[in-house]
Amino acid sequence: MPRSILLADDSAVARRVIRNLVTDRLGDTITYDEAAGGLEALDKAIASKPDVAVLDIAMPGLNGVEAARCISEQCPETAVLTISYYDVKPILPRIRQAGVRGFVPKASMAFHLIPAIEALLEGKTYFASQT
Numbered sequence: 001m002p003r004s005i006l007l008a009d010d011s012a013v014a015r016r017v018i019r020n021l022v023t024d025r026l027g028d029t030i031t032y033d034e035a036a037g038g039l040e041a042l043d044k045a046i047a048s049k050p051d052v053a054v055l056d057i058a059m060p061g062l063n064g065v066e067a068a069r070c071i072s073e074q075c076p077e078t079a080v081l082t083i084s085y086y087d088v089k090p091i092l093p094r095i096r097q098a099g100v101r102g103f104v105p106k107a108s109m110a111f112h113l114i115p116a117i118e119a120l121l122e123g124k125t126y127f128a129s130q131t
Contacts, residue, residue, distance in 0.1 A: 002029055002030060002031045003030055003031070003051045003052070003121055004030070004031045004033070004048065004049075004051050004052075005022065005030055005033075005050055005052045005117070006032075006034070006035060006041060006045055006052070006054065006078075007019060007032060007033070007054050008034070008038065008041035008053065008054065008055045008059065008064070008067065009036070009056040009059065009083070010036050010037055010056065010058075010059045010060055011056075012036070014056065014106070015036075017109070018054060018083075018109070019034075021110065021113050021114065022113070022114065022117065025114045026114070026117070033048055033050065036059075037059050037060055037061050038059045038061055038063055038064060038066060039061050041053060041062075041067050041071070042067050042070050042071060042074075045071045045075050046071075046074055049078060051077075051079065051120075051121060052117055052120050052121060053068075053071055053075075053078050053081070054082075054083060054113075055068055055071075055080060055081070055082050056082075056083055057084040058085075058086060064082050064083075064084070065095055065098050066098075068080045068082060068095070068098040068099060069098035069099060071099075073099070079101045079102070079120035079121070079123075080100045080101055080102075081100070081103070081104065081116055081126070082095060082100050082104075083103070083106050083109065084106060085105070085107065101124075101125045102119065102120055102127060102128075103127045103128060104116050104126070105128060108128060112128040
């Protein structure tokens, strides 16, 4: 049975990179939906209940942490993975309190993204170190 992923990033290029990484490794086992911002991600998560929501932390309107909190509350079966170019160490406790189950730095997505998604699909957490 295909698993579903919601990709939310205000950059269409970032969404395409994420989709390509996932497709290359997980292929037909994944279906996708995309959002360009936090509010759209929340609406789509409520409507489709994806297995994993990959959220950029820095999005306009409803940022990724706020969207993660809402998704975690309204769609507890959806595992939330956050991504960012920024150092999240200072806000990591807030990210975890929002119900986020994983974090991957955008600079190391090629290495960490698939293991993170696979861990979340297995009910685990995955917090990659920032380098």
